[in-house]
Amino acid sequence: MKTTINKLSEHVGKTVKIGAWLSNKRSSGKIAFLQLRDGSGFVQGVVVKSEVGDEIFAKAKGLTQESSLYVTGTVKEDERSALGVELEVTDVEVLHQAVDYPITPKEHGTEFLMDHRHLWIRSKRQHAILKIRNEIIHAVNEFFYNNDFAKVDPPILTGSSAEGTTSLFHTKYFEEDAYLSQSGQLYMEAAAMALGKVYSFGPTFRAEKSKTRRHLIEFWMIEPEMAFVEHEESLEIQEQFISHIVQSVIKRCENELKTLGRDISKLENVKAPFPRVSYDDAIKMLKEKGFDDIDWGDDFGAPHETAIAESFDKPVFITNYPKDIKAFYMKPDPNREDVVLCADLIAPEGYGEIIGGSQRIDDLALMEQRYEEHGLTDDAYKWYLELRKYGSVPHSGFGLGLERTVAWISGAEHVRETIPFPRLLNRLYP
Amino acid sequence: MKTTINKLSEHVGKTVKIGAWLSNKRSSGKIAFLQLRDGSGFVQGVVVKSEVGDEIFAKAKGLTQESSLYVTGTVKEDERSALGVELEVTDVEVLHQAVDYPITPKEHGTEFLMDHRHLWIRSKRQHAILKIRNEIIHAVNEFFYNNDFAKVDPPILTGSSAEGTTSLFHTKYFEEDAYLSQSGQLYMEAAAMALGKVYSFGPTFRAEKSKTRRHLIEFWMIEPEMAFVEHEESLEIQEQFISHIVQSVIKRCENELKTLGRDISKLENVKAPFPRVSYDDAIKMLKEKGFDDIDWGDDFGAPHETAIAESFDKPVFITNYPKDIKAFYMKPDPNREDVVLCADLIAPEGYGEIIGGSQRIDDLALMEQRYEEHGLTDDAYKWYLELRKYGSVPHSGFGLGLERTVAWISGAEHVRETIPFPRLLNRLYP
Ligand SMILES: [Mg+2]
Ligand SMILES: [Mg+2]
Numbered sequence: 001m002k003t004t005i006n007k008l009s010e011h012v013g014k015t016v017k018i019g020a021w022l023s024n025k026r027s028s029g030k031i032a033f034l035q036l037r038d039g040s041g042f043v044q045g046v047v048v049k050s051e052v053g054d055e056i057f058a059k060a061k062g063l064t065q066e067s068s069l070y071v072t073g074t075v076k077e078d079e080r081s082a083l084g085v086e087l088e089v090t091d092v093e094v095l096h097q098a099v100d101y102p103i104t105p106k107e108h109g110t111e112f113l114m115d116h117r118h119l120w121i122r123s124k125r126q127h128a129i130l131k132i133r134n135e136i137i138h139a140v141n142e143f144f145y146n147n148d149f150a151k152v153d154p155p156i157l158t159g160s161s162a163e164g165t166t167s168l169f170h171t172k173y174f175e176e177d178a179y180l181s182q183s184g185q186l187y188m189e190a191a192a193m194a195l196g197k198v199y200s201f202g203p204t205f206r207a208e209k210s211k212t213r214r215h216l217i218e219f220w221m222i223e224p225e226m227a228f229v230e231h232e233e234s235l236e237i238q239e240q241f242i243s244h245i246v247q248s249v250i251k252r253c254e255n256e257l258k259t260l261g262r263d264i265s266k267l268e269n270v271k272a273p274f275p276r277v278s279y280d281d282a283i284k285m286l287k288e289k290g291f292d293d294i295d296w297g298d299d300f301g302a303p304h305e306t307a308i309a310e311s312f313d314k315p316v317f318i319t320n321y322p323k324d325i326k327a328f329y330m331k332p333d334p335n336r337e338d339v340v341l342c343a344d345l346i347a348p349e350g351y352g353e354i355i356g357g358s359q360r361i362d363d364l365a366l367m368e369q370r371y372e373e374h375g376l377t378d379d380a381y382k383w384y385l386e387l388r389k390y391g392s393v394p395h396s397g398f399g400l401g402l403e404r405t406v407a408w409i410s411g412a413e414h415v416r417e418t419i420p421f422p423r424l425l426n427r428l429y430p
Numbered sequence: 431m432k433t434t435i436n437k438l439s440e441h442v443g444k445t446v447k448i449g450a451w452l453s454n455k456r457s458s459g460k461i462a463f464l465q466l467r468d469g470s471g472f473v474q475g476v477v478v479k480s481e482v483g484d485e486i487f488a489k490a491k492g493l494t495q496e497s498s499l500y501v502t503g504t505v506k507e508d509e510r511s512a513l514g515v516e517l518e519v520t521d522v523e524v525l526h527q528a529v530d531y532p533i534t535p536k537e538h539g540t541e542f543l544m545d546h547r548h549l550w551i552r553s554k555r556q557h558a559i560l561k562i563r564n565e566i567i568h569a570v571n572e573f574f575y576n577n578d579f580a581k582v583d584p585p586i587l588t589g590s591s592a593e594g595t596t597s598l599f600h601t602k603y604f605e606e607d608a609y610l611s612q613s614g615q616l617y618m619e620a621a622a623m624a625l626g627k628v629y630s631f632g633p634t635f636r637a638e639k640s641k642t643r644r645h646l647i648e649f650w651m652i653e654p655e656m657a658f659v660e661h662e663e664s665l666e667i668q669e670q671f672i673s674h675i676v677q678s679v680i681k682r683c684e685n686e687l688k689t690l691g692r693d694i695s696k697l698e699n700v701k702a703p704f705p706r707v708s709y710d711d712a713i714k715m716l717k718e719k720g721f722d723d724i725d726w727g728d729d730f731g732a733p734h735e736t737a738i739a740e741s742f743d744k745p746v747f748i749t750n751y752p753k754d755i756k757a758f759y760m761k762p763d764p765n766r767e768d769v770v771l772c773a774d775l776i777a778p779e780g781y782g783e784i785i786g787g788s789q790r791i792d793d794l795a796l797m798e799q800r801y802e803e804h805g806l807t808d809d810a811y812k813w814y815l816e817l818r819k820y821g822s823v824p825h826s827g828f829g830l831g832l833e834r835t836v837a838w839i840s841g842a843e844h845v846r847e848t849i850p851f852p853r854l855l856n857r858l859y860p
Contacts, residue, residue, distance in 0.1 A: 019658030039626020196469020228449030383860035
């Protein structure tokens with residue numbers, strides 16, 4: 001019976017056949033231990049010479065790293081293994097013998113591994129991170145579907161950008177100029193007026209020459225937008241959302257988190273509600289911690305975010321930033337003109353900002369004033385203004401960066417490991 | 431209690447409050463019927479002057495199309511309505527009175543509607559199509575998650591294209607040249623060797639000056655790739671996949687299909703297995719139907735696909751096309767050198783090709799030969815060759831176009847209605 005490694009425990013005592021690759025091997029003259037992987041999981045195959053005979057044993061012993069094979073064997077319970085089983089091999093059919101696989105169990109440099117990313121993703125650690133990424137993606141879609149959000153796909157190619165074109169990729173769209181979207185938010189606002197609660201989940205592009213462990217040139221963003229939802233309710237949805245993601249991964253990716261050596265106790269506590277700190281208080285906290293490079297009105301850098309997050313064992317909302325350091329479409333606090341109804345969500349353990357969100361301006365006259373202040377005279381943004389002209393409603397939204405979330409939950413040090421084929425400065429291959 | 435229209439039937443007899451827009455209205459001196467929408471659904475609100483008093487009645491009667499409001503009322507069963515309920519209005523709070531909403535119940539031209547796409551999506555028909563799109567997206571993710579596929583996101587920005595750059599959008603990636611991906615397939619093959627069964631679901635770009643009702647410049651594709659899966663097994667997965675999508679929409683989008691006037695009897699029959707016709711037989715069928723513009727070796731055009739599909743009441747696979755009209759990576763039929771192990775899936779009712787798929791070449795020498803024949807000397811594709819060098823395995827994959835699938839299932843005439851903000855020739859706005 002043909003099956004896959006993740007299903008082996010359903011077949012204890014039975015004979016099965018799996019397609020697999022050899023990830024590693026130990027052997028003596030009488031017994032060979034094959035570390036097998038098939039993408040669904042990892043399992044050990046045990047080949048005993050006296051059981052299988054000389055020919056099959058020789059085939060097993062001759063297998064090189066990353067050779068592909070069909071393995072037939074009997075599934076045995078084995079408490080030491082992650083899946084609780086091992087395979088007592090009865091037959092081996094070599095599909096393709098790999099020669100000189102470049103990624104050996106020894107240490108390799110980052111650039112070498114990045115040049116071989118198409119192979120590197122086969123290794124146990126990269127596999128675990130990509131499985132966690134998959135589970136996070138699933139948890140995102142599950143949360144929104146179960147809460148009646150419609151997935152809406154905003155366009156990637158747009159005719160202009162409300163926030164300047166310096167960090168945008170440009171292309172010719174036949175006779176016109178077009179840019180790769182950095183955010184679908186404005187479109188999502190239009191969609192929220194049509195479908196109520198919506199979210200997007202797609203690639204985003206930032207042509208920035210920055211080289212940090214938190215930045216990718218091409219990354220995936222989740223941008224929900226909700227009609228008739230005010231700032232405080234949006235924060236509650238955000239904390240439910242993040243809790244759902246983290247608890248889903250803990251429940252469904254036990255083996256992968258173990259492979260990565262992730263300290264799960266740091267994740268278990270990530271349950272709503274999350275603490276909220278006003279920007280004003282955050283500035284005070286930083287001063288008390290001895291930071292003298294920041295004053296009211298300045299935006300936070302990574303060290304500031306990390307310092308604030310250190311005071312909490314959950315993600316923390318920093319709320320109500322000064323209007324001048326936030327986007328033009330954020331709604332002013334009705335009690336205080338100088339701050340806006342917004343929040344950034346800072347992950348624990350130094351992983352930085354994972355969500356930015358706000359209530360949006362719904363007043364036409366105020367939005368027209370913002371257009372003037374920001375020089376948004378381009379006809380390309382006329383439609384966005386019209387959302388305030390025809391049945392404007394209170395509405396809020398936020399954006400979650402997928403790769404930073406994967407990095408945080410999997411404990412990866414650099415976002416380049418959190419996406420299958422990272423795009424970085426000077427990195428367009430493979 | 432604040433709720434949404436789709437949940438009203440859970441509150442029969444209770445007083446609730448909803449945020450909504452007025453989509454239409456009828457009124458006399460004593461009673462007003464408000465057609466309300468909130469994105470989650472449509473419901474009728476009934477305002478009786480003698481019940482609510484003069485002031486509230488005047489507010490309700492004065493509402494213009496697309497004005498936004500909070501409505502309080504009692505939920506009553508009503509068999510005539512799609513949701514089984516209507517709202518006996520007790521209070522109206524006008525949020526924003528819309529003036530001269532441009533899309534009136536009268537007929538508008540296509541270009542006018544496309545220029546107002548940000549508002550057009552509020553209309554009942556567009557809303558229904560986008561809800562069906564959302565359900566299809568959900569069914570896709572659900573099918574793959576339940577069948578142990580990992581979602582893998584291939585890069586959009588790539589350094590080169592194996593199939594020529596004429597229909598690719600170009601951008602400068604810092605000092606390098608980059609192109610917007612037309613398919614993530616090559617990357618998905620690498621991912622399948624790491625994760626076993628994978629699928630992508632993302633935007634795809636085709637810089638083609640074609641203007642047909644089946645083509646978009648920017649559209650969404652689903653590309654599964656499966657290690658250790660041969661051609662026939664792939665076809666079986668494809669028919670299960672399409673059946674799941676269609677049956678999910680029938681079950682979960684009853685109201686939307688009714689709104690669109692979709693003939694559901696044509697969809698109910700879409701259950702696996704699907705008929706298979708070889709390319710050879712398809713040519714014969716076309717000759718018998720009187721087509722004299724096609725010979726063995728030619729690719730099919732839309733009229734040919736429609737003519738073949740007419741003979742079946744389910745989607746039909748056309749298999750084993752001539753090698754010369756298909757992609758370089760398709761595996762030759764082991765029994766016949768001149769055709770490849772591939773299939774296109776043609777939707778019924780003239781909706782054309784929705785899936786293209788094949789088993790891939792797994793032999794290194796043959797792939798090297800194809801590289802030579804196609805002049806793939808660019809270093810940018812070295813990594814793809816290496817997948818055949820290290821543990822090559824039989825593998826297959828396919829691509830489903832989301833918008834054509836939405837068009838078919840919802841019965842839309844033109845793909846421009848199947849995506850929130852279509853990108854077409856000369857259409858980059860809104
Ligand atoms: Mg920030
Ligand atoms: Mg075709």
